[in-house]
Amino acid sequence: MSLQLTGVGYRYAGATAAALLDIDLLLGPGEVVGVAGASESGKTTLCLVAAGLAPRTVGGQIRGTILLDGEDVDAWPMHRLSARIGIGFQNPATQLSQVAGTVFEEVAFGPMNLGVPRNEVVSHTWAALETLRIENLAERDPFRLSGGQQQLVAMAGLLAMRPEHLVLDEPTAQLDPEGTRLVGDAIARLAAEGASILITEQKTDLLAAIAARVIVLDGGRIARAGTADDVLADPGLAELGVAPPAMHRLRRAAADAGVAPGTLGSLDG
Amino acid sequence: MAGGAGLTSAPPLDRGIPDFLERPGPSPVHRLNPLTKATLATVTAVAAVALGGLVGPVVLVLVAVILPAAAAGVLGRLIRTSLLLALPIAVSAFLVNLFFFPDGRTVLVEVGPITATAEGFGFALEILARILAISGAVTLFYLTTRPAALVIDLERRGVSPRVGFVANASVQTVPAMVERAAQITAAQRARGLDTEGSVWRRIRGIVPIVGPVILGSIAEVEERTMALEARGFTRPGRRTLLWTPSDTTFERILRWGLVAALVGLIAVRVTGVLR
Amino acid sequence: MADLRVERLVHVYRESGVRALDGIDLEIRAGERVALVGQNGSGKTTLVRHLNGLLRPTEGRVLVDGHDAGSMTVAQLAARIGLVFQDPDRQIFAGSVRAEVEFGPRNLGRSGAELSAAVADALAATGLEGETATNPYDLGGSRRKLLALASVLAMRTPVLVLDEPTTGQDARGVERVRAVIEAAAAAGRTVVAISHDMRFVAEAFERVVVMRGGRVVLDGSPSDVFAEASWDALRSTYLEPPLASRIGGRLGLGSTPTDAALIARLREGAEGPAS
Numbered sequence: 001m002s003l004q005l006t007g008v009g010y011r012y013a014g015a016t017a018a019a020l021l022d023i024d025l026l027l028g029p030g031e032v033v034g035v036a037g038a039s040e041s042g043k044t045t046l047c048l049v050a051a052g053l054a055p056r057t058v059g060g061q062i063r064g065t066i067l068l069d070g071e072d073v074d075a076w077p078m079h080r081l082s083a084r085i086g087i088g089f090q091n092p093a094t095q096l097s098q099v100a101g102t103v104f105e106e107v108a109f110g111p112m113n114l115g116v117p118r119n120e121v122v123s124h125t126w127a128a129l130e131t132l133r134i135e136n137l138a139e140r141d142p143f144r145l146s147g148g149q150q151q152l153v154a155m156a157g158l159l160a161m162r163p164e165h166l167v168l169d170e171p172t173a174q175l176d177p178e179g180t181r182l183v184g185d186a187i188a189r190l191a192a193e194g195a196s197i198l199i200t201e202q203k204t205d206l207l208a209a210i211a212a213r214v215i216v217l218d219g220g221r222i223a224r225a226g227t228a229d230d231v232l233a234d235p236g237l238a239e240l241g242v243a244p245p246a247m248h249r250l251r252r253a254a255a256d257a258g259v260a261p262g263t264l265g266s267l268d269g
Numbered sequence: 270m271a272g273g274a275g276l277t278s279a280p281p282l283d284r285g286i287p288d289f290l291e292r293p294g295p296s297p298v299h300r301l302n303p304l305t306k307a308t309l310a311t312v313t314a315v316a317a318v319a320l321g322g323l324v325g326p327v328v329l330v331l332v333a334v335i336l337p338a339a340a341a342g343v344l345g346r347l348i349r350t351s352l353l354l355a356l357p358i359a360v361s362a363f364l365v366n367l368f369f370f371p372d373g374r375t376v377l378v379e380v381g382p383i384t385a386t387a388e389g390f391g392f393a394l395e396i397l398a399r400i401l402a403i404s405g406a407v408t409l410f411y412l413t414t415r416p417a418a419l420v421i422d423l424e425r426r427g428v429s430p431r432v433g434f435v436a437n438a439s440v441q442t443v444p445a446m447v448e449r450a451a452q453i454t455a456a457q458r459a460r461g462l463d464t465e466g467s468v469w470r471r472i473r474g475i476v477p478i479v480g481p482v483i484l485g486s487i488a489e490v491e492e493r494t495m496a497l498e499a500r501g502f503t504r505p506g507r508r509t510l511l512w513t514p515s516d517t518t519f520e521r522i523l524r525w526g527l528v529a530a531l532v533g534l535i536a537v538r539v540t541g542v543l544r
Numbered sequence: 545m546a547d548l549r550v551e552r553l554v555h556v557y558r559e560s561g562v563r564a565l566d567g568i569d570l571e572i573r574a575g576e577r578v579a580l581v582g583q584n585g586s587g588k589t590t591l592v593r594h595l596n597g598l599l600r601p602t603e604g605r606v607l608v609d610g611h612d613a614g615s616m617t618v619a620q621l622a623a624r625i626g627l628v629f630q631d632p633d634r635q636i637f638a639g640s641v642r643a644e645v646e647f648g649p650r651n652l653g654r655s656g657a658e659l660s661a662a663v664a665d666a667l668a669a670t671g672l673e674g675e676t677a678t679n680p681y682d683l684g685g686s687r688r689k690l691l692a693l694a695s696v697l698a699m700r701t702p703v704l705v706l707d708e709p710t711t712g713q714d715a716r717g718v719e720r721v722r723a724v725i726e727a728a729a730a731a732g733r734t735v736v737a738i739s740h741d742m743r744f745v746a747e748a749f750e751r752v753v754v755m756r757g758g759r760v761v762l763d764g765s766p767s768d769v770f771a772e773a774s775w776d777a778l779r780s781t782y783l784e785p786p787l788a789s790r791i792g793g794r795l796g797l798g799s800t801p802t803d804a805a806l807i808a809r810l811r812e813g814a815e816g817p818a819s
Contacts, residue, residue, distance in 0.1 A: 099438070101415045113500055
């Protein structure tokens, strides 16, 4: 259950400059790797490349190698990859299948496509809905939900596919704090079951809570990489357009004011 | 899973297929097989064009659209939606034919250089009847059929889900566009766009509303395609179906009957027996 | 300058029957900076859409400078209340950044030097002054959102209403938004914003209104709303006070809604006896 990118570069069709350069990244089994960075730093492109959609669906030119559980996926068609790697986009409205009249069918869409037996489709769908506490929406029309609700439905649709590898592009952008917490818990639980997960987020507090390692992108390159603790405590984070997590920011402000950070205690929760 | 699941949730294993998926439709029209309804809609639309004139399409609309809609209890919504759907084409087609009908002789009104003729009016009415028959037939299908039903039914008959998907997605696009346009209109009104003032002001206001509707839809097409691929939609082989629409021998005969009637009608029109 | 009064406001959505607002009383004085917080679906967006007439009350009324908003059109209200929507893609339509920002002030009848100055100020405030000729679709998500903000700022309305201005923004964008709010307040404009980011709320606003199920459950300064005494009420809406508040509470330092407040209290404790 590993996903490895070595020396990966990518350029969109018609673009003069590369969107990604020299990306080396290893996602081990059960590992959550966070991706931070300013807007336009390459986070979304990295998601498309890691999930195989760029260049397969998007076009453009790719360099370097991507190994899925040790196998080179270069020649794989998209449907073969999609059975192994799930991807969630920022805008939940575009992820609706358009052929589901109810949230239940929407969430079941992925496993149905994969040909999972009917009773398992049903149980996986219920489990995904329950994990995100949206069972009460099961009969609703997915088109008539708020942005936040659609984001939870889209996330449930990915969970129901039981992916071994999952790529998530700002999955909590439209969510309130409670929704963010539920999605964070769901990601942590999926990783605990062995999935490898790549997640981009502006909410570094969420990355601090669930990611073991974090990379920071700047101009399409990896500017920082390391354990979540080290990278998120880096004093240069703000210059890269990334807001440090609340605890790190508070500790630094305390140190700057001459107050021993230890007095703050270890209140991370 | 740790305890303390949601407030209303039962243990996960106790839940089977949700009953609302297999619940029969509220009226006999709703309960018809989706292919039967799609056949009815197509035959009605094509027959309205093939019949021509005014009486044919009007009778057809009464029998094949208004009557079933009333039986299904969706007559009000059908009239609203199909008029809305037909409005842009109907208005322009009506005006063009009213004023510019080539063989118009009996002058009704003269407005500057253009004249409305009785012949033009008659022909415009005929065109209107056909457009309304088509939009009514499509709307009836849409209002009495669950979104996925036709896709699933075609799939069960061995048709690629992609074909059904395209048919379904294009129908679904209409309410999505209406919703999007409503949201964009609200945002532009908040920026002082006057949609309550004079006709000229309203016409000027179309650009800032139509612009984002179209630009947004185009931008979303690529993302939708990617999302479908990522969710395994293009995988070869059979998909698992959660439920299947019912079908009966009667309906099968009805469908073939409708198609045969249509073929007969077209044959008659082509050979010119009715003329 | 404008003050806003919301009296016994109830809103029931006609299509769904959902009672989104269930009797809101709220008075916002000219020049105040007010944050609206609450879960998704608590009625925040519905409330702000009443301020500029996009939604009309089912019961109760909204007063702008003492005038009933019900007697004004949205276009009239737009001159006083500038509302920035959450999704920039539901409003951007122009071919260039400049044309997009000019749209609002032009609708309000501005032209010439007045228009140029308003547009230049709005672009400078959002850091887009170097992008006047850029096609908005070539900007990244963060800057498109700032463009939507600039396009309303340029209308120079006495009241600025922002629906989730920081979602989807990177750290630089959030700082921009904060600077815009502070500059607007310094110029005497009223700012009302919806946000899920409690730390941002505590630092950039002087008043916090907490909503749940279409009602106001807490209303006060960040110091009051995030004080320990309010934590239970806050948590009943699934909101957590900012980290600085939680640490201040744990250390018995009283209410410390911001990092700066917490550190100041800690320094007092280190230098002299705490009160």
